[in-house]
Amino acid sequence: MTAPETEPRPEPRADHGGAPIRVAILGATGKMGRYAVAAVGGAADLELVAELGSRDPVSAALDAGASHLLDLTVPQVSPDHVAFAVEHGLHAVVGTSGWSAERRETLEGQLAAHPEVGVLIAPNFSVGSVLASAFAAKAARHFPSVEIIEMHHPDKVDAPSGTAVRTAGLISDARQAAGVGPSPDATTHDPDGARGALVGGIRVHAVRLRGLEAHQEVLMGGPGEQLVVRHDAFDRGAYMPGVLLGLRTVASRPGLAYGLDAYLDLD
Structure with missing residues (x-):
């Protein structure tokens, strides 16, 4: 090594x-x-x-x-x-x-x-990741829908990741301050938790996959458009x-x- x-x-x-x-x-x-x-x-x-x-x-x-x-x-x-x-x-x-x-x-x-x-x-020491979370929090005020997908190596012991929890918190605070309501979601039946965890009212989905290091996407959607803020860390x-x-x-x-x-x- x-x-x-x-x-x-x-x-x-x-x-x-x-x-x-x-x-x-x-x-x-x-x-x-x-x-x-x-x-x-x-x-x-x-x-x-x-x-x-x-x-x-x-x-x-x-x-x-x-x-x-x-x-x-x-x-x-x-x-x-x-x-x-x-x-x-x-x-x-x-x-x-x-x-x-x-x-x-x-x-x-x-x-x-x-x-x-x-x-x-620091939930995350990556400057790029911290900036991505900050950008996403600013942008999420302008979209009715927002969800987070965090993807890590399978040796990670916690889920959702600390970065995802921190990002969800920033997004939740920004949306509440702007008077934006929760993301629309008609789901009423989800016995296996397919819709992910709710963190500050934001859906967070955790993926654990061999070959990954640390990756996060914040997906924001509005009528006729989607904005994705993604950060990738390939090694420590x-x-x-x-x-x-x-x-x-x-x-x-x-x-x-x-x-x-x-x-x-x-x-």
């Missing part, structure tokens, strides 16, 4: 006083983690000080002198990792799924006692620019940011 390509080495950034950001990666041995190790290790303004597995003690990040924690572990342990980071003044960038509204509310309570700490939870290298953006920005944005769009100057 060839090693993932690293990002071209940027010049050190002046806003960190010339000192690199000291990063500990949790979940460094996973598929996403291996790409992150290469990306962080190849960035001149970042220093990888610890590569930790999901079962390694998070305290090892402190022992290594980290100022930032990148959590790429599993939903069962991610909240404890982030709580530890907040308690000890480490900024955290989180790519682990399973961060429900209830978990985020608990985290906001923890951050209230540490107002200097920044945390980014697509997420690395967003990971690096999060690590470089999180310290300057104290509190909780949910979604990489918070760092992309989108409305």
Whole structure:
């Protein structure tokens, strides 16, 4: 297996006083983690000080002198990792799924006692995917019908994907603000759930297929026309620019940011 390509080495950034950001990666041995190790290790303004597995003690990040924690572990342990980071003044960038509204509310309570700490939870680190979701939310106000199809590899454990849930939430909020009603649907009999999940009133369909990586289509329809906003990620290298953006920005944005769009100057 060839090693993932690293990002071209940027010049050190002046806003960190010339000192690199000291990063500990949790979940460094996973598929996403291996790409992150290469990306962080190849960035001149970042220093990888610890590569930790999901079962390694998070305290090892402190022992290594980290100022930032990148959590790429599993939903069962991610909240404890982030709580530890907040308690000890480490900024955290989180790519682990399973961060429900209830978990985020608990985290906001923890951050209230540490107002200097920044945390980014990103359902998707792909800049293209985040932009596609934002574009779809803007466009969906102008169409009576909208549905989402998300397509991933069969090793993915959650459905719908975090990206689809996030996209559905953005679309739902935009349509409600514009006074757009639910998509027309005359279905009254669906014992096997063929119409998909309802997320914020938006239908979401999940496909798991060998050969896919991460793909999403937002389908919008009106009289005589259809608009499709699609994004494709062909390997995990697509997420690395967003990971690096999060690590470089999180310290300057104290509190909780949910979604990489918070760092992309989108409305």
